[in-house]
Amino acid sequence: MRRRRLCIRGLCAASPACTRIPAMGTGYALRMHGARRLASWLLMLAACLCVLPAAATEPTLRLGAGESSFPLAGTVRYWHDTSATATPEQAFARAHADGFAPLPGGNPAFGFQTGAYWFHLPVENLQRDEPLWILVQEYALSDKLDLYLRNPDGHVEHSAGGDHVPFADRFIRYRHPNFRLDLPAGQRMELLLRVQSESSMQVPLALYTPKAFAEVLRDAQFSNGLYYGIVLALLCYNLVLWLMLRDASYFWYLLHTGAFGLVLFTLNGYGFEYLWPTSAWLADASIPLSICLALIGMQLFARSFLDLRTRWPVGDKVCLGVVAFFAMLGVAATWLPYSIATPIASRAVLLGVAWIIIATVVMLRRGYQPARLFLLAWSLFLSGTAAFTLLAFGVLPQNFWTQNGVQIGSALELLLLSLALGKRYASLREENIRIVQETNEKLERGLIDRTRELRTTMAKLGEANVKLQEYSRRDPLTGTYNRRHFREEFAQMLESRKGSGRQIALLLLDLDLFKRINDSHGHPAGDSCLVEAARRIEEVAAQRGGLVARFGGEEFVVALSCRDAQDALQVAEAIRLRIQQDPVRHEALAIRLSVSIGIHTVDTERGSSAEEIIRIADEALYRAKDDGRNCVRHSLTTA
Numbered sequence: 217m218r219r220r221r222l223c224i225r226g227l228c229a230a231s232p233a234c235t236r237i238p239a240m241g242t243g244y245a246l247r248m249h250g251a252r253r254l255a256s257w258l259l260m261l262a263a264c265l266c267v268l269p270a271a272a273t274e275p276t277l278r279l280g281a282g283e284s285s286f287p288l289a290g291t292v293r294y295w296h297d298t299s300a301t302a303t304p305e306q307a308f309a310r311a312h313a314d315g316f317a318p319l320p321g322g323n324p325a326f327g328f329q330t331g332a333y334w335f336h337l338p339v340e341n342l343q344r345d346e347p348l349w350i351l352v353q354e355y356a357l358s359d360k361l362d363l364y365l366r367n368p369d370g371h372v373e374h375s376a377g378g379d380h381v382p383f384a385d386r387f388i389r390y391r392h393p394n395f396r397l398d399l400p401a402g403q404r405m406e407l408l409l410r411v412q413s414e415s416s417m418q419v420p421l422a423l424y425t426p427k428a429f430a431e432v433l434r435d436a437q438f439s440n441g442l443y444y445g446i447v448l449a450l451l452c453y454n455l456v457l458w459l460m461l462r463d464a465s466y467f468w469y470l471l472h473t474g475a476f477g478l479v480l481f482t483l484n485g486y487g488f489e490y491l492w493p494t495s496a497w498l499a500d501a502s503i504p505l506s507i508c509l510a511l512i513g514m515q516l517f518a519r520s521f522l523d524l525r526t527r528w529p530v531g532d533k534v535c536l537g538v539v540a541f542f543a544m545l546g547v548a549a550t551w552l553p554y555s556i557a558t559p560i561a562s563r564a565v566l567l568g569v570a571w572i573i574i575a576t577v578v579m580l581r582r583g584y585q586p587a588r589l590f591l592l593a594w595s596l597f598l599s600g601t602a603a604f605t606l607l608a609f610g611v612l613p614q615n616f617w618t619q620n621g622v623q624i625g626s627a628l629e630l631l632l633l634s635l636a637l638g639k640r641y642a643s644l645r646e647e648n649i650r651i652v653q654e655t656n657e658k659l660e661r662g663l664i665d666r667t668r669e670l671r672t673t674m675a676k677l678g679e680a681n682v683k684l685q686e687y688s689r690r691d692p693l694t695g696t697y698n699r700r701h702f703r704e705e706f707a708q709m710l711e712s713r714k715g716s717g718r719q720i721a722l723l724l725l726d727l728d729l730f731k732r733i734n735d736s737h738g739h740p741a742g743d744s745c746l747v748e749a750a751r752r753i754e755e756v757a758a759q760r761g762g763l764v765a766r767f768g769g770e771e772f773v774v775a776l777s778c779r780d781a782q783d784a785l786q787v788a789e790a791i792r793l794r795i796q797q798d799p800v801r802h803e804a805l806a807i808r809l810s811v812s813i814g815i816h817t818v819d820t821e822r823g824s825s826a827e828e829i830i831r832i833a834d835e836a837l838y839r840a841k842d843d844g845r846n847c848v849r850h851s852l853t854t855a
């Protein structure tokens with residue numbers, strides 16, 4: 217710690233050295249002008265003349281027996297030197313002239329301010345066995361602190377502190393600036409502290425005996441260790457979860473938690489103590505930088521957790537806009553003065569969290585259940601941070617809750633967020649299981665439907681196939697079997713009737729002079745005659761179980777089982793009579809038909825081939841034609 221001994225006898229209570237005032241004033245006179253210089257001189261003169269009465273009006277803090285710690289907010293007086301040009305001599309003089317005021321409402325937080333603040337306190341140690349005391353400024357971020365300790369003999373000792381002085385220079389290597397005070401028992405000493413800082417002007421001062429301070433250290437280390445232990449445990453736990461699950465939400469949670477831990481590490485003075493003990497630049501820039509990083513992590517975490525990209529695209533865009541803003545502010549914080557960057561970042565914390573709460577409420581209203589715990593977590597964080605921020609701006613008083621608002625709020629928030637992540641994972645897993653089940657059921661239902669459809673299709677296909685087969689066996693005009701099918705069936709008939717003791721008769725029928733019908737009445741009339749002839753042939757043949765087919769053109773064939781040739785002749789004759797019986801009606805026409813029939817009957821045991829039988833029947837048909845048509849001839853009679 218820098219400790220310098222000044223001899224400012226001109227201001228001492230025992231005034232013999234008052235003569236030195238003009239000599240000292242020469243230097244100051246160069247910096248003072250007109251009325252201000254005059255006022256200053258008058259103040260100093262008044263201090264010299266009236267120092268004892270003036271000092272007597274200012275309450276002296278007496279460090280009584282048995283007391284080991286004294287918060288100074290109630291007793292210390294301050295003066296805001298807006299131009300930051302006053303010297304310690306002028307400040308002492310002003311204090312002695314009652315120019316210092318008590319802290320407003322006993323609150324040592326003034327918010328972001330320019331200029332310098334002076335604090336003055338006469339103190340008298342009444343404890344003989346405690347000559348050594350420690351003055352602690354329980355706020356880590358002040359830039360420059362200058363302590364002037366004036367002995368009754370007028371000697372002034374100077375010590376410097378704050379984060380613009382290397383950390384190693386501190387009396388005790390502790391995160392809060394602290395000063396050694398040698399307070400001989402029974403002597404009235406004067407403390408004069410000058411604070412100048414771009415950070416929030418917070419000067420919570422306290423006096424401790426070394427023993428009491430050791431206890432404060434122990435308690436602070438415990439509570440801070442507990443807090444950072446929670447943060448570290450959450451970091452490790454969620455890091456493992458992220459490595460295992462590869463869920464982006466865990467990654468952004470890690471970034472947010474890590475960066476936020478860094479914010480508090482810095483705010484509490486540990487950054488200066490452990491990470492950049494000699495860098496005044498980092499001591500200033502680290503706060504807005506880490507705040508921006510934490511806010512970026514916070515927004516990206518909320519975006520991923522709430523699944524804004526798919527569930528609320530407008531909110532997603534706002535989120536990305538907020539991220540872009542903090543990225544730019546982070547870059548700007550590397551060259552913007554601390555006094556500009558930090559208030560913007562501090563205010564933006566509230567805005568950033570407020571936005572997350574809005575997004576969470578929107579998602580909650582849309583029925584997204586994991587948003588519930590998320591909302592609670594951020595509300596706690598917002599309350600803690602709001603308390604701390606309002607303290608920084610001098611709106612709220614300094615107490616345990618406002619001073620540790622961020623730690624308390626954020627510890628609860630980090631714990632709840634971790635819990636919310638777990639719950640979200642569980643609810644996503646449930647949702648996945650439900651989706652898989654629904655998909656399976658849908659698939660099963662679909663499979664059953666498809667199978668049913670397939671069966672129906674197969675049945676229809678079968679039917680179509682049967683129909684197709686039937687069509688392929690039928691003559692398209694008359695509907696009787698065609699020649700190809702007849703050959704197959706006839707061969708089968710010959711085979712199956714073997715040993716039955718009956719004969720097979722084959723009747724070949726040819727409509728007489730059909731060309732003339734076509735020529736006289738037209739082809740459609742000829743078709744009608746073919747259809748009607750086929751119907752009449754089938755009508756008669758069906759009574760005997762005969763197989764009828766169109767053999768080609770105006771030719772038909774009938775195969776049937778019969779007792780003998782006579783039996784076959786009777787069937788043929790019946791057909792012939794049926795053909796000529798009534799004229800065929802076609803439109804207004806009545807067309808008379810006649811048919812010539814050739815018959816061949818075979819004994820199934822003889823094993824005649826179908827071709828042979830057809831050929832012989834055909835010969836009989838020729839005979840019928842030759843015999844004048846419209847008659848029946850049997851192969852036996854033609855042989």
Ligand SMILES: Nc1nc2c(ncn2[C@@H]2O[C@H](COP(=O)(O)OP(=O)(O)OP(=O)(O)O)[C@@H](O)[C@H]2O)c(=O)[nH]1
Binds near residue numbers: 726732768769
């Ligand atoms: N309308 C129609 N006529 C057919 C069809 N198939 C064959 N014909 C006709 O049947 C006639 C057969 O004539 P021909 O072989 O000379 O015998 P025909 O006139 O019946 O004389 P004969 O057999 O000697 O009594 C031809 O004019 C063919 O065009 C058909 O599907 N529809």
